[in-house]
Amino acid sequence: MFDAAIIGTGPAGLSAAINLKMRGKEVIWFGSGDFSGKVEKSEKIGNYPGLGLVSGRELNEKFRAHAAQMGLEITDRIVTNISRLKDRYMLLANNEMYEARALLLATGVVPGRGFDGEKELVGMGVSYCATCDGMFYRGKTIAVFCGAKRYEPEVTYLAEMAAKVYLYAGYPGCEVEAPNVEQLKSPIRQVQGGMRLTGITLANGTEVPVDGLFCLRSAIAPTTLLPGLTLEGPHIVVDRHMATNLPGCFAAGDCTGAPYQIAKAVGEGNIAAHSILDYLAEQGREA
Amino acid sequence: MFDAAIIGTGPAGLSAAINLKMRGKEVIWFGSGDFSGKVEKSEKIGNYPGLGLVSGRELNEKFRAHAAQMGLEITDRIVTNISRLKDRYMLLANNEMYEARALLLATGVVPGRGFDGEKELVGMGVSYCATCDGMFYRGKTIAVFCGAKRYEPEVTYLAEMAAKVYLYAGYPGCEVEAPNVEQLKSPIRQVQGGMRLTGITLANGTEVPVDGLFCLRSAIAPTTLLPGLTLEGPHIVVDRHMATNLPGCFAAGDCTGAPYQIAKAVGEGNIAAHSILDYLAEQGREA
Numbered sequence: 001m002f003d004a005a006i007i008g009t010g011p012a013g014l015s016a017a018i019n020l021k022m023r024g025k026e027v028i029w030f031g032s033g034d035f036s037g038k039v040e041k042s043e044k045i046g047n048y049p050g051l052g053l054v055s056g057r058e059l060n061e062k063f064r065a066h067a068a069q070m071g072l073e074i075t076d077r078i079v080t081n082i083s084r085l086k087d088r089y090m091l092l093a094n095n096e097m098y099e100a101r102a103l104l105l106a107t108g109v110v111p112g113r114g115f116d117g118e119k120e121l122v123g124m125g126v127s128y129c130a131t132c133d134g135m136f137y138r139g140k141t142i143a144v145f146c147g148a149k150r151y152e153p154e155v156t157y158l159a160e161m162a163a164k165v166y167l168y169a170g171y172p173g174c175e176v177e178a179p180n181v182e183q184l185k186s187p188i189r190q191v192q193g194g195m196r197l198t199g200i201t202l203a204n205g206t207e208v209p210v211d212g213l214f215c216l217r218s219a220i221a222p223t224t225l226l227p228g229l230t231l232e233g234p235h236i237v238v239d240r241h242m243a244t245n246l247p248g249c250f251a252a253g254d255c256t257g258a259p260y261q262i263a264k265a266v267g268e269g270n271i272a273a274h275s276i277l278d279y280l281a282e283q284g285r286e287a
Numbered sequence: 288m289f290d291a292a293i294i295g296t297g298p299a300g301l302s303a304a305i306n307l308k309m310r311g312k313e314v315i316w317f318g319s320g321d322f323s324g325k326v327e328k329s330e331k332i333g334n335y336p337g338l339g340l341v342s343g344r345e346l347n348e349k350f351r352a353h354a355a356q357m358g359l360e361i362t363d364r365i366v367t368n369i370s371r372l373k374d375r376y377m378l379l380a381n382n383e384m385y386e387a388r389a390l391l392l393a394t395g396v397v398p399g400r401g402f403d404g405e406k407e408l409v410g411m412g413v414s415y416c417a418t419c420d421g422m423f424y425r426g427k428t429i430a431v432f433c434g435a436k437r438y439e440p441e442v443t444y445l446a447e448m449a450a451k452v453y454l455y456a457g458y459p460g461c462e463v464e465a466p467n468v469e470q471l472k473s474p475i476r477q478v479q480g481g482m483r484l485t486g487i488t489l490a491n492g493t494e495v496p497v498d499g500l501f502c503l504r505s506a507i508a509p510t511t512l513l514p515g516l517t518l519e520g521p522h523i524v525v526d527r528h529m530a531t532n533l534p535g536c537f538a539a540g541d542c543t544g545a546p547y548q549i550a551k552a553v554g555e556g557n558i559a560a561h562s563i564l565d566y567l568a569e570q571g572r573e574a
Contacts (some may be wrong), residue, residue: 011336014336015334015336015550018333018334018336019334022333022334046305046309046357047302047305047306047309047557048337048553049298049301049302049305049350049353049553049556050335050337050338050349050350050353051337051338051349051353051564052349052352052356052567053356057360060336064337065339066336066337066338066339069339069340070333077508114342121500131561135309135310177425201529204553212360238527240525240526240527240544241529257527259557259558259561260559261557261558261561263302263553263554263556263557264554264557264558265554266335266336266550266553266554267551267552267553267554267555267557268554269336269550270334270546270548270550270551271546271551271553273546274545274546
């Protein structure tokens, strides 16, 4: 049995894995060996303190190097189900069972079904995070898919940055109003571009040239993974110690809510690791 | 009036300053231009994701370089008092007043709550600022607690004013030399006085009558700085958005509690900056 299982190799998972390893814990760490695709595809990151202005690719490379330096190993398998027993969690990944005393969910916020051509242009004009990338579109023309009412403040923020916003809301009664926002009458169907996004095509065949596309969508519910987890919208509810409602289960990073930021994720991963250390120590005393 | 005032140039303050600057806010940032002394003195840091194993000095240098790259300016003055008006905070630093709509406390953790009896005599013999109050002790006898090497010029200044200075340095290798400066062999334990300070008591029980006590520390106890703030022990109580109990006042880093970690501090500084952006936007709508 492992001391802890970490799901997710983004900044939150990495931060937790480093700290647990340094403290001599036996950890199994599930996720992509490429680390965070969201980090990798970020054009520019300027707000991770200590690194100045870096590309997402550079930062992800530094993350991978740090993990390698620490001797951290990644189990590149997809956890599809978790069940909680009295004193442990059972994780099912690629038809194998793993046991761990404590669990950290650092699963990120996963965009749902995408538009045709969207996936290919992530980081090259397609973004999932207004507060992360909005500033790079100052004075430009962008399209925004707003998947839920809770993203309307992000649309307003983008409208403050961009010269022109073509907005399609995936729900009725969208209330974003700004002189430079034009609501599209037809849904976005396809994303155009080669090396970089050049425009979008609507369901009615209209082509709209834009410099960027923001897809603001909800996440896949983590309760699919672990029934019984308390959510608020798409996010896992945690306290200041990153504890969820389930004993021994912690969460960190984008899956706990906005701001979707690398610095926030590493901070939460660090806190979660320390909470797991406390939890394991307490379990040890009770046993 | 500034959009925000940040107190503290450690990792939390830096993280917040970067984000607010990127979003075009007018920020005044108080603290030491040397950044965090605590980071600087760390021998090795292995759990700041992306940097591998670095010395505290190296990491602090990276922090300074990042701030310089962003064009962030530091106001190297010591904030000694803050008052809250309806829609703003008034900060007193080196006898000058500054106004800001929002406030971030990133002041680090104060070891204990100062000396016994210190808080009760602030402004009645206890001072935190040599250049502010030194002139009132011309020809008098004072005690000085010097918490860090960077305050030594202030001690020298006080020695030029006062007839006699009893000095206790909270670090090895204090190099203040003046004929009227006597280094105490035992730490200061207690502050004596009723309506006004009359003397200090050392840990070894010695009583030293003085007219004033200067406490030169990088961190001032939060409630001394800003009355009305809710604390839990020595820590400022915050919610998941880093909001304190006072509207428009946020806190981040070690001052909000353990774990005392750089990654946690940058994460909280990031969250606080985003909360300040939300707060300013809301204030703008109400105005």
